Amino acid sequence: xxxxxxxxxxxxxxxxxxxxxxxxxxxxxxxxxxxxxxxxxxxxxxxxxxxxxxxxxxxxxxxxxxxxxxxxxxxxxxxxxxxxxxxxxxxxxxxxxxxxxxxxxxxxxxxxxxxxxxxxxxxxxxxxxxxxxxxxxxxxxxxxxxxxxxxxxxxxxxxxxxxxxxxxxxxxxxxxxxxxxxxxxxxxxxxxxxxxxxxxxxxxxxxxxxxxxxxxxxxxxxxxxxxxxxxxxx
Amino acid sequence: xxxxxxxxxxxxxxxxxxxxxxxxxxxxxxxxxxxxxxxxxxxxxxxxxxxxxxxxxxxxxxxxxxxxxxxxxxxxxxxxxxxxxxxxxxxxxxxxxxxxxxxxxxxxxxxxxxxxxxxxxxxxxxxxxxxxxxxxxxxxxxxxxxxxxxxxxxxxxxxxxxxxxxxxxxxxxxxxxxxxxxxxxxxxxxxxxxxxxxxxxxxxxxxxxxxxxxxxxxxxxxxxxxxxxxxxxx
Numbered sequence: 001x002x003x004x005x006x007x008x009x010x011x012x013x014x015x016x017x018x019x020x021x022x023x024x025x026x027x028x029x030x031x032x033x034x035x036x037x038x039x040x041x042x043x044x045x046x047x048x049x050x051x052x053x054x055x056x057x058x059x060x061x062x063x064x065x066x067x068x069x070x071x072x073x074x075x076x077x078x079x080x081x082x083x084x085x086x087x088x089x090x091x092x093x094x095x096x097x098x099x100x101x102x103x104x105x106x107x108x109x110x111x112x113x114x115x116x117x118x119x120x121x122x123x124x125x126x127x128x129x130x131x132x133x134x135x136x137x138x139x140x141x142x143x144x145x146x147x148x149x150x151x152x153x154x155x156x157x158x159x160x161x162x163x164x165x166x167x168x169x170x171x172x173x174x175x176x177x178x179x180x181x182x183x184x185x186x187x188x189x190x191x192x193x194x195x196x197x198x199x200x201x202x203x204x205x206x207x208x209x210x211x212x213x214x215x216x217x218x219x220x221x222x223x224x225x226x227x228x229x230x231x232x233x234x
Numbered sequence: 235x236x237x238x239x240x241x242x243x244x245x246x247x248x249x250x251x252x253x254x255x256x257x258x259x260x261x262x263x264x265x266x267x268x269x270x271x272x273x274x275x276x277x278x279x280x281x282x283x284x285x286x287x288x289x290x291x292x293x294x295x296x297x298x299x300x301x302x303x304x305x306x307x308x309x310x311x312x313x314x315x316x317x318x319x320x321x322x323x324x325x326x327x328x329x330x331x332x333x334x335x336x337x338x339x340x341x342x343x344x345x346x347x348x349x350x351x352x353x354x355x356x357x358x359x360x361x362x363x364x365x366x367x368x369x370x371x372x373x374x375x376x377x378x379x380x381x382x383x384x385x386x387x388x389x390x391x392x393x394x395x396x397x398x399x400x401x402x403x404x405x406x407x408x409x410x411x412x413x414x415x416x417x418x419x420x421x422x423x424x425x426x427x428x429x430x431x432x433x434x435x436x437x438x439x440x441x442x443x444x445x446x447x448x449x450x451x452x453x454x455x456x457x458x459x460x461x462x463x464x465x466x467x468x
Contacts, residue, residue: 001367001368001369001370001371002371003274003370004345005300005346005370005371005372006268006347006367006370008300008344008378009266009268009276009378010244010245010246010378010380010381011244011246012243012244012245013244030267031267031269032243033243033245033264033265033266033267033279033397033398034243034265034279034398035265035279035357035360035362035397036279036357036358036359036360036397037359037396037397038358038359039358041357041358042243043277043279043357043362045267045268045269045270066242066243110242111238111242112239113239113240119357121362121364123270123275123277123353123364124270124272125270125271126269126270128269128277128355128362128364130355130357130362133235134235135235136237136239137235137239138236138238138242144242144243144244144382146244146380148378163267163268163269163270163271164267164268164271165271166271
């Protein structure tokens with residue numbers, strides 16, 4: 001079996017958010033689709049270990065924020081590579097609550113869906129939450145962020161708990177290369193992001209050709225926000 | 235509720251095929267995603283009225299053929315707008331059978347998945363088939379056909395039985411416009427495809443600017459293969 005075949009499936013990129021009472025949490029998810037149009041239902045696959053999973057199980061409601069292609073890696077890092085058990089993800093973004101009481105991200109978001117869970121299917125490491133869309137609206141015009149765009153253009157990684165994680169993803173960050181000092185790439189030990197001097201970090205004004213050593217000490221991983229000390233040579 | 239929000243969800247485009255004994259059938263589907271990586275499982279949403287649904291229920295197995303962006307509208311038309319109750323869809327394409335005995339399309343296909351159903355979830359008009367991927371391979375390099383590309387670049391329509399069909403889709407083909415004879419657009423009553431003289435049918439060598447009346451009598455709808463008689467003025 002060649003599991004690379006799974007990489008040809010296409011996805012968008014979303015933030016799924018839920019609540020526990022007045023506490024909010026959200027996470028990046030790519031595995032969401034519409035299942036029926038009458039009534040309007042969607043399904044989402046969520047890892048059982050994630051805090052958002054616990055909140056959805058408890059409250060029976062969630063929202064989907066559809067990310068725009070211009071969503072910065074810092075937003076994806078906050079919601080995709082950090083845990084709501086460690087930080088309040090919503091302290092750093094603007095949002096509003098919908099009818100279900102769940103929050104919708106208002107930055108780099110094209111549309112939202114407000115969802116009430118109608119079915120729960122245990123599929124092993126993940127749960128499929130089937131839900132009825134009780135409200136929805138378009139918030140901005142633009143192209144949606146696709147999973148392919150996130151990987152190819154943004155250089156993004158797949159978290160180990162994602163539904164679409166494959167073992168080869170782990171192997172990718174273990175590859176060793178002989179680089180000269182100026183070309184030396186560094187890997188983030190938190191999220192697997194690789195800083196490549198050939199690319200720099202244009203989102204943060206770091207031009208291509210900047211060696212890792214010359215990055216300012218205030219520079220942080222564009223995916224997960226880890227500091228420079230968290231990086232090792234590739 | 236603004237159901238246009240649902241249009242911001244991203245999908246690929248696939249042919250899901252199954253069998254009844256030695257008889258094969260397949261259909262276009264966009265609602266497929268990976269749900270877990272260990273074991274490797276996917277889910278597909280299939281309309282209960284479709285013949286492929288009956289075959290999957292009976293055999294408990296199916297394949298997914300991942301379409302390339304260069305897949306022609308005739309292939310999509312055959313598998314997306316015709317019924318296996320009327321024609322043998324596999325008589326016009328090259329294919330091979332996999333371990334489950336189900337066929338995989340060998341034209342304009344980037345990869346295939348061979349799947350054994352492990353769970354079946356009734357969600358109303360559709361069934362969610364959760365299945366374990368027992369075999370998979372990459373068949374060609376290239377970009378996958380996305381649902382957005384199908385709509386925007388190929389001018390494709392959404393069949394009424396698709397999981398992602400919305401009532402607005404029906405309204406789209408009902409729009410009336412005052413065109414001069416040379417600009418007059420014609421709609422296919424089978425699949426909703428609109429022939430626009432401004433675009434022509436480049437895939438079939440019909441240049442832009444060709445009025446509908448001047449199309450050869452052998453010309454057929456590029457989506458579903460219907461003849462000229464099935465077309466009405468828009």
